[in-house]
Amino acid sequence: MEILLYLGGILFMLVGLGVSIGLHEVGHLVPAKLFGVRVGQYMIGFGPRLWSKRIGETEYGVKALPVGGFISMSGMYPPSTRTGPANGVFAALVQDARVANDETIAEGEEERVFYRLPVWKRVIVMLGGPLMNLVLAIVMFTLMASGIGIQQASTSVAAVSECMIPAAVEQQQTCTADDPAAPAAEAGFQPGDRLVSMDGEPVTTFAAASQIIQDSPGRTIDVVVERQGKDIDLRLTPVAAQRQETDAQGRPVTDDKGRPVTRSVGYAGITAQLEYAHQPIWTGAEMTWQQVVGVTDLVIQLPQKLWNVGESLFTGSQRDPNGPLSVVGVGRIAGEVAATNAPVLDRFAVLLNLLGALNIALFVFNLIPLLPLDGGHVIVALWDGLKHAWAKVTGRPAPGPADATRLVPVTIVVAVLLIAMGALLIIADIVKPLNLLG
Known part of the structure; x- marks a missing residue:
């Protein structure tokens, strides 16, 4: 099943890329036709042709390599005036490009060429x-x-940490009998609680609640949570924890010796539920x-x-x-x-x-x-x-x-x-x- 989902994701992106390229070329095709330019081809991809169909004067098709697309407009450049063989590799390339361009100009439709359009129309195309x-x-x-919607932290509690695991113990994943209880667990928080107010202030976002907790290390604050339709009063005492300072771009702040700058903030041990918020x-x-x-x-x-x-x-x-x-x-x-x-x-x-x-x-x-x-x-x-x-x-x-x-x-x-x-x-x-x- 995982392999099928993996292939499905790749297919989604390939189809999306193909549609994006196709509509990119439509963005060229529509104004070109509206301005009277003769469009000989509309192709998605490069290389060998897989499928094509002519509708009116334009051939629409798909090619083997889905790495781009193109439309072939009559007279992208003015017709060549030079005759005779070209001297040098670059001159020969220029001459070949002019010959290929001349071939796109149909007899009797010399006025329906791209290069004759006013500048503003060429820019639009x-x-x-x-x-x-x-x-x-x-x-x-x-x-x-x-x-x-965009996922944001809600005021509902997703999880409550049971204890304070020492930062120095990197491998420890579970609590032991010696680990002190986390402030939120000690205060009686439960998953599913919805934060109503903290320290007497109503909270409508988890960010506001977090700020109050961070500003209250070692200080007991009154908290009201909604649990199964009822308001429950709790008393929370955040513990002091060291947090690294960051600048406006979220980059760590260091002192003049390159050491990280930290400050003491309150920590409770609660995690918010994520929910989609329509923007x-x-x-x-x-x-x-x-x-x-x-x-x-x-x-x-x-x-x-x-x-x-x-x-x-x-x-x-x-x-x-x-x-x-x-x-x-x-x-x-x-x-x-x-x-x-x-x-x-x-x-x-x-x-x-x-x-x-x-x-x-x-x-x-x-x-x-x-x-x-x-x-x-x-x-x-x-x-x-x-x-x-x-x-x-x-x-x-x-x-x-x-x-x-x-x-x-x-x-x-x-x-x-x-x-x-x-x-x-x-x-x-x-x-x-x-x-x-x-």
């Missing part, structure tokens, strides 16, 4: 794909946060923005992160849990999540969060301003618009459209680097996978 992934992420995070409808958008910022930071540090992945692969050092993953790594984590011994709703929420994060990665990565990524095509369109605007301001004749085929060598270099990056991450995710679930 190219941004349509990444924006589709952004919308998908918002929908997924909203469904998770507002539909399912406001805008929470999904807030979570999306946080993910965008995080993935953008990852992309900025990508060379260093990839170096660390390679170093951990060849030296056996610990792999950075915040580093990049391949599709293999994401699928493996999805399988592990699906196979964990947790409620189905918990597992589905984590998988949904993982798929939302994957769409954020597709959104951010495709905005990198390098061909063949969508951001590269946007830069070409904006450069074309800038040239025309400058010509208009200076009174010069309108220049010809920007010929992005000149950038084919750069495009090939970027493509090779992307393939190398993918291969490195796949090998690392197989040989030295991340263990995010502990």
Whole structure:
């Protein structure tokens, strides 16, 4: 059964990735057709064709390698004017790209080409794909946060510690006769109690109750709990315990000699029950923005992160849990999540969060301003618009459209680097996978 659940998690992620890629290409396809561009192909995947069907002028299909997708638009670049053989490898690559581009321009439909669109329409077509992934992420995070809810500590008691186990005894898991009773157990707390008030103050969150306990080491406080529909009065005396200080980002605080800074806080020995709390409808958008910022930071540090992945692969050092993953790594984590011994709703929420994060990665990565990524095509369109605007301001004749085929060598270099990056991450995710679930 565990193996089936593991495979089910992988299948969930593969299907989700396929849908995300498919809708990404729809984000390009729809505005292109609305603006009158002839679209010859809409394909999910690369490599050998598995299935296709022509509807009107467009062939829709699926290819063998589900690692991306594309639409083939007529006249992505202006037609070539050069004739004769090309001299040099790079010149030959440029010439081949121009010939392939010319073949997409159907006879009699020379006006239905991408490069003739106004700059703003070209930008819309190219941004349509990444924006589709952004919308998908918002929908997924909203469904998770507002539909399912986010797990939070409630005011109900899940467990009560029986005793105070000394911190120095690392292997001890159960209480002994010599261990003093925990304050909550001594006060009479029971699992299932719901906290009503502490020290005369009503409590509506476990965080508020915890703060009162932490602020009261060695001081007896009055507590009211609801038990089987009745209010029960208890008297709790938290014991003093040392707690390490953390900053606003949750990082340990140290003194000028690098030693951890601790403070004395009250400890009771109660654990809260977790429950799903439905969040406001805008929470999904807030979570999306946080993910965008995080993935953008990852992309900025990508060379260093990839170096660390390679170093951990060849030296056996610990792999950075915040580093990049391949599709293999994401699928493996999805399988592990699906196979964990947790409620189905918990597992589905984590998988949904993982798929939302994957769409954020597709959104951010495709905005990198390098061909063949969508951001590269946007830069070409904006450069074309800038040239025309400058010509208009200076009174010069309108220049010809920007010929992005000149950038084919750069495009090939970027493509090779992307393939190398993918291969490195796949090998690392197989040989030295991340263990995010502990």
